[in-house]
Amino acid sequence: MNPHLLKVSTGPHQSFNIRHDVVQYFYNxxxxxxxxxLLHIQKGTGLQFIGDSIQRFKKDDVxxxxxxxxxxWRCDDAYFQKSxxxxxxxxxxxxxxxxxGERFLELPENKKLKQLLEKAKRGISISGATRQFVIAQMEQMLEAKDSDRIVLLLQILGRIAQSKQLKLISSAGFSTQLEQKSTDKINSVYAYTLAHFKEKISLKKIAEVSNISxxxxxxxxxxHTxxxxxxxxxxxxxGHASKLLIENKLSISQICYESGFNNVTNFYKTFKRFTGQTPLAFQQMYNTTAGE
Known part of the structure; x- marks a missing residue:
């Protein structure tokens, strides 16, 4: 999918931006x-799209x-209701x-930092003690002034660069296609699919949405994807079925049809292909982990 360029604003006396957002739903x-x-999700659940990866996100993801x-980050449907x-x-x-500065990353002491920013072009999920360190430092940054902000950012990135608690998100072969002319067309396909994925979507219909044969x-x-x-x-x-399995309010058969699959056999086969587990095994694993 072709994305559109988003302009990130910084203050007149700031070299970079940090903020705390409280919104109905994340920018979608x-x-x-x-x-x-660098993002810390304090509250919110939904689907996370990064490069060619689609995963669920949750509280305290970094x-x-x-x-x-x-x-x-596309929040779950509940966030789009008036609440x-x-x-x-x-x-x-x-x-x-x-x-x-242009030469900062070329300093020999910053070799690992430079490598980290290169790896980040695939997206990086941060876990464990490293995640907790980053969360705490980001909270401090919100209150910090002047050069203290830069020092804290460098400490965060330095800790991440040294960490083994990292997971790359997009595939190694992913490369961006940044043509602006396709932005509206692809976003129309994306918006229609999110609104109708629980229904049968024919190739003819989705092609009509994009105005392509x-x-x-x-x-x-x-x-492009x-x-x-x-x-x-x-x-x-x-992804939607995973959310319903975690909530554990519906039977697996109900989750199958609620997620847009036309029969339980196909649901089991597809779910295992994408997650490596059957829906029941996924649900049991989550319930066991949550109870620890």
Whole structure:
């Protein structure tokens, strides 16, 4: 999917941006920006799109998104309903790779830091003690002034660069396609699919949404996402099914049809292909982990 360029604003006396957001739902358009993004999700659940990866996100996830890597966080449907209490919250830092000067990353002491920012172009999920350190330091940054902010950011990135508690998110072969002319077309496909993935979506219909012929649409979508539209649709359905399995309020048969699958056999087969587990095994594993 082609993303659109998002302009990240910084204050007149700031070299990079850090803020605390409390919103109804996170920004839900497929986008990219030259700034590197470090995000701590304080409250919120939904689907996370980073490069060619689709996964669920949850409270206390910490993600490092590299420069110009397309991404979005699509909150669950409940966040789009009118509610006085349900809000998504996050702390987020945006900074350009060269904000501390062109030669900074070339210093021999910063070799691992430079390597980290290169790896971040695939997106990095941060876990364990490293995640807790980052969360605490980001909280301090919100109150810090002047050069203290830069010192704290450098400490955060230094800790991440030394950590082994990291997981790359996008595939090694993912590369961005940043043509602006396709932005509205792809976002229309994305918006329609999110609104209708529980229903049967024909190739003819989704091609009409994008104003492309069915044969051209298949090739176009695969070129820009490195996956077929069918796989993309299945990923969305599996992601939604994962949420329902975790909530444990419906039977597996009900979850199958609520997630857009047309029969239980196909649901089991597709879910295992994308997650490596059957729906029941996934649910049992989550319930066991949550009870620890």
């Amino acid at each position: 358009r497929w986008h990219f920006h030259p700034e590197i993004e 993600i490092l998104v590299g420069a110009n890597l397309p991404h979005l 006085k209490t349900l809000r998504a919250q996050s702390n987020v830092i945006h900074f350009k790779e060269d904000f501390w 069915p044969n051209s649409f298949c090739r176009y979508f695969k070129v 490195r996956k077929t539209y069918s796989n993309f649709l299945h990923e969305l359905r599996v």
